Amino acid sequence: MTAENFQFQAEVTRLLHIVTNALYSEKEIFLRELISNASDACERLRYLAIADPSLTEGAEPFRIRIAVDREAGTLTVSDNGVGMTRDELIENLGTIAKSGSTAFLEQLEGGKSADLSVIGQFGVGFYSAFMVADEVEVLTRRAGEDTAWRWKSDGSGAYTIEDAERDGHGSDVVLKIAEAQKEFLDPDRLRRIVETYSDHIAWPITIHAGGEEMADDADEPVNKASALWTRPKSEITEQDYKEFYHHVGGGFDEPWLTIHAHVEGKVEYRLLLFVPSERPFDLFHPDRKHRVKLYVKRVFITDEAEELAPSYMRFLRGVVDSEDLPLNVSREMLQNEPLLRHMRGQIVKRVLTELERKAKNDAEGFAKFWETFGAVLKEGIYEDQEVGERILELSRFHSTAGEGLVGLDEYVARMKPEQEAIYYITAEDLEQARRSPQLEGFRARGVEVLLLTDPVDDFWLSVRPAYNEKPFRSVTRGGADLSKIAGGETETSEEEDKADKPGQTELATLIAGIKQALGEKVKDVRESGRLQESPVCLVADEFDMDLRLERVLKAHKQVDRASKRIMEINPRHPLIRRLAERIREGGVDDALTEASELLLDQALIIEGEPIADPAAFSRRMADFMVRGL
Numbered sequence: 001m002t003a004e005n006f007q008f009q010a011e012v013t014r015l016l017h018i019v020t021n022a023l024y025s026e027k028e029i030f031l032r033e034l035i036s037n038a039s040d041a042c043e044r045l046r047y048l049a050i051a052d053p054s055l056t057e058g059a060e061p062f063r064i065r066i067a068v069d070r071e072a073g074t075l076t077v078s079d080n081g082v083g084m085t086r087d088e089l090i091e092n093l094g095t096i097a098k099s100g101s102t103a104f105l106e107q108l109e110g111g112k113s114a115d116l117s118v119i120g121q122f123g124v125g126f127y128s129a130f131m132v133a134d135e136v137e138v139l140t141r142r143a144g145e146d147t148a149w150r151w152k153s154d155g156s157g158a159y160t161i162e163d164a165e166r167d168g169h170g171s172d173v174v175l176k177i178a179e180a181q182k183e184f185l186d187p188d189r190l191r192r193i194v195e196t197y198s199d200h201i202a203w204p205i206t207i208h209a210g211g212e213e214m215a216d217d218a219d220e221p222v223n224k225a226s227a228l229w230t231r232p233k234s235e236i237t238e239q240d241y242k243e244f245y246h247h248v249g250g251g252f253d254e255p256w257l258t259i260h261a262h263v264e265g266k267v268e269y270r271l272l273l274f275v276p277s278e279r280p281f282d283l284f285h286p287d288r289k290h291r292v293k294l295y296v297k298r299v300f301i302t303d304e305a306e307e308l309a310p311s312y313m314r315f316l317r318g319v320v321d322s323e324d325l326p327l328n329v330s331r332e333m334l335q336n337e338p339l340l341r342h343m344r345g346q347i348v349k350r351v352l353t354e355l356e357r358k359a360k361n362d363a364e365g366f367a368k369f370w371e372t373f374g375a376v377l378k379e380g381i382y383e384d385q386e387v388g389e390r391i392l393e394l395s396r397f398h399s400t401a402g403e404g405l406v407g408l409d410e411y412v413a414r415m416k417p418e419q420e421a422i423y424y425i426t427a428e429d430l431e432q433a434r435r436s437p438q439l440e441g442f443r444a445r446g447v448e449v450l451l452l453t454d455p456v457d458d459f460w461l462s463v464r465p466a467y468n469e470k471p472f473r474s475v476t477r478g479g480a481d482l483s484k485i486a487g488g489e490t491e492t493s494e495e496e497d498k499a500d501k502p503g504q505t506e507l508a509t510l511i512a513g514i515k516q517a518l519g520e521k522v523k524d525v526r527e528s529g530r531l532q533e534s535p536v537c538l539v540a541d542e543f544d545m546d547l548r549l550e551r552v553l554k555a556h557k558q559v560d561r562a563s564k565r566i567m568e569i570n571p572r573h574p575l576i577r578r579l580a581e582r583i584r585e586g587g588v589d590d591a592l593t594e595a596s597e598l599l600l601d602q603a604l605i606i607e608g609e610p611i612a613d614p615a616a617f618s619r620r621m622a623d624f625m626v627r628g629l
C-alpha cells in the first residue's frame with residue numbers, strides 16, 4: 001500500500017514551528033520525553049495483560065532500547081509496550097487533545113525565548129523530537145494486532161502513514177538526527193542523559209551503539225530499573241526525586257515538598273507524593289483533579305482514582321502503590337473500595353502532618369506554599385468535617401498588621417485584652433480590602449483585621465463560626481462593638497470626645513432626619529464606632545448576609561434579593577458636623593434630603609455597589625459643588 005498523506009491539526013503545526021525554530025539550549029530533554037512515552041506504553045500493556053494475558057504471551061520482559069546508527073545518522077528509541085493502531089497514530093501524533101494547549105502555545109509564542117522544558121506538561125512531549133531530528137519515523141504495532149504501521153514526518157505540517165512489518169508489539173521511534181545535533185549520536189552523551197533524567201524509570205533501559213543488528217545482550221542496562229518508590233530513601237538523590245516528579249506529574253518546577261513513605265498496618269502501601277512549588281495553570285479549572293497515580297504491586301492501574309485524594313488537595317502529584325488491592329481491580333470498582341477510602345484518610349492526614357511540620361520549621365517557605373495553594377486547601381475547611389479544624393489552624397491570612405501572613409494562633413495571641421472576636425473583612429483583592437472605610441476605627445485602635453480575598457473564604461466562614469471559641473466577626477457587620485476596646489492613637493478623653501462631635505440631641509435629630517430622607521432605602525442609620533476618616537459606610541445587620549457574600553451569591557444567581565443595609569455616619573467628620581449644625585439652625589429641609597442621598601450613594605460607591613440613579617447623583621453633586629465653589 002502506498003503511504004497516505006495527512007495534515008497536522010493547526011495547533012500541532014504551530015507547535016512544531018516553535019519547536020523546530022527554538023533557540024532552546026536543553027534539547028537533550030527530547031530523550032527524556034521519548035523514554036517517558038516508552039515507559040508509559042509498557043505500563044499500559046502490563047495493565048491490559050492482567051485482564052487478557054494472551055496480549056503478552058511469549059513476549060520478552062518489558063524493556064526500552066536506545067540504538068545508535070552512526071552511519072545512517074539515526075537514533076532509535078524502542079519499546080515492547082502497547083503500540084498504536086492506525087487510528088491511535090492519527091489521534092495521538094497528529095492532534096493535541098489536552099485542554100490548555102492553546103494557552104500553552106500562546107505563552108510560547110508570546111515569550112521572547114520559549115521555555116520548552118515545560119513541554120511535557122501539555123501532553124506534547126513527543127513533538128520535542130523535532131528539536132534534534134530532520135525527520136521522525138514511528139514504526140508501531142498494537143498488542144493483539146497483526147498489522148504494523150509506519151508514521152513519518154519532517155515536522156513541517158504534514159505526515160504520512162503506511163502499513164508495515166514489525167516483529168512483535170511495541171514501537172520504534174526513529175530520529176534522523178539533524179547535522180547540527182550530531183552529539184546525540186554519541187553513546188556516552190546518551191548514557192549521561194539517561195542517567196540524569198530517566199534513572200527512575202522502572203524498566204531496563206539499554207543503549208546499543210553500532211546499529212540495529214547488535215545482539216540484545218550487548219549492553220548492560222543504564223538505569224537501576226526498579227520503581228523509585230520501592231527503593232530505600234537513603235539510596236535516592238534529590239535529582240532522582242526531581243526527575244521522577246517531572247516524569248510522573250508532568251510538572252517542570254522543583255517539588256516544594258516530597259513525601260516518601262512505606263505504610264504498614266491494617267493496609268500496606270507505599271506513597272511518593274509531591275507538592276509542586278508553582279501553581280499549575282489549570283488549578284481552578286472545574287475539571288482539575290489531583291495527579292496521583294494508583295499502582296497495585298508495582299503495576300500501574302489508573303491515574304483517575306479520584307478517591308485517592310480529595311479535591312482540596314488537587315495540587316498533589318505522585319504515586320500510591322497498594323499491596324492489598326487486587327491486581328484486577330477495575331476502575332469502576334475503585335469507587336466503592338473501602339481500602340481506598342481508608343488510604344485516602346491516611347494520605348490526607350499524612351500530608352497535613354507534613355504541612356504542619358513545614359509551617360513550624362520553615363515559616364517563610366510555608367508562606368510561599370500558602371500563597372500558591374492556600375486557596376485550594378481552604379476548601380477542605382468546609383468540605384472535610386474531620387480535618388477542617390486542622391486546616392483552619394494551618395491557614396494563613398493577610399491582615400492589617402503588615403505585609404506578611406498571619407495564622408490564627410498568632411492572631412489570637414496578639415488580640416487586645418478586651419477583644420473578644422477575630423475580626424475580618426472580605427473583599428475582591430487586598431487593595432480593596434485595605435481601602436475599606438469600615439477598617440478605620442479598627443486601625444486607629446490597633447485592632448488587627450484579617451483581609452480575606454479568596455472566594456472560598458465566604459464559604460468556610462459560613463460553616464466555621466469560631467476558632468478555639470473565638471468567634472469570627474466581619475467588620476462590615478453590626479455588633480463590631482469597638483467602644484469596649486480602648487487604646488490606639490486616637491484615644492480621647494471624654495471632654496475632648498464631646499468637643500469633637502455634635503451633642504447627643506443634635507446627633508439624634510440628624511440621624512432621624514437622614515432616616516426620614518432615605519426612608520426604605522436603608523435598614524437603619526446610626527452613629528459609627530468604626531469610622532475614622534470617612535463620613536459614611538454601609539454595614540450589614542447582625543444577622544444579615546455579609547456584604548461581599550451577598551455580592552458573590554448574586555453574581556452566581558444564588559440570591560436575587562438585596563438585603564437592606566445600615567448606613568453608619570461618622571459624627572466627627574466635618575461634613576456630618578456641618579449637617580448637624582444646619583439641623584440645629586433650620587430643622588430638616590430639602591438640602592438635608594439631598595445630602596442624605598449623596599451620602600448613601602457615596603457609601604455604595606466605596607462598597608463597589610451600583611448606585612440606584614447615577615443621573616440624580618451627578619446632578620446633586622454638581623449642585624453641591626456650585627454652592628461650595
Ligand SMILES: Nc1ncnc2c1ncn2[C@@H]1O[C@H](COP(=O)(O)OP(=O)(O)OP(=O)(O)O)[C@@H](O)[C@H]1O
Pocket residue numbers: 033036037038041079081082083084092093119120121122123124125126127170171250
Ligand atoms: N512509544 C509509544 N508507544 C505507544 N504510544 C505512544 C508512544 N509514544 C507516544 N504515544 C502516544 O502518543 C501520545 C502523545 O504523546 P506525547 O508525548 O506527545 O504526549 P503524552 O505522552 O500524552 O504526554 P507527556 O508528554 O506529558 O508524556 C501519548 O499519550 C501516547 O498515547
